[in-house]
Amino acid sequence: MPSKLLDALLLAMPLSPTLESWRQHLINHLNYPVQGAQSLFIGDPVLVIVSFQQDRAEVLLPSMEWRHHDMQTTKPSSRGVVDEHSGSLEQLLALVEECIALRLKSFHECSRCGKRCAPEALGSLMGEPTCRDCLKGRRVLF
Ligand SMILES: [Zn+2]
Structure with a gap:
């Protein structure tokens, strides 16, 4: 689940204008609730995670496991990385949609x-x- 402390620490390093505009687009233009900052947790339950790093955004498929009665652990698996220089917002959105579809299928x-x-x-x-x-x-x- 979103780690507020980790997000606070990571946001001390500002994102590039390109990545920040991608991040804002995801927050404002998806029809799902979004939590988090440096990593966006999209949907409730979480359907897709987009993790912003120095010069790229990584799209992750959340998957949870039962351990004991009520315990679950998140083990996201990477679905792809979009580089801010060689990639585009369209690529990022396509990955996000693909990941959401995959998650809903489960x-x-x-x-x-x-x-x-x-x-x-x-x-x-x-x-x-x-x-x-x-x-x-x-x-x-x-
Ligand atoms: Zn029921």
């Missing part, structure tokens, strides 16, 4: 209420994918 319907959920928000009930809300309701019944 979502599943809850077998009980039909809500589409991120894989990390789904558990399993008698072998069927079941969202946390339905699992919680189930626990109360026992």
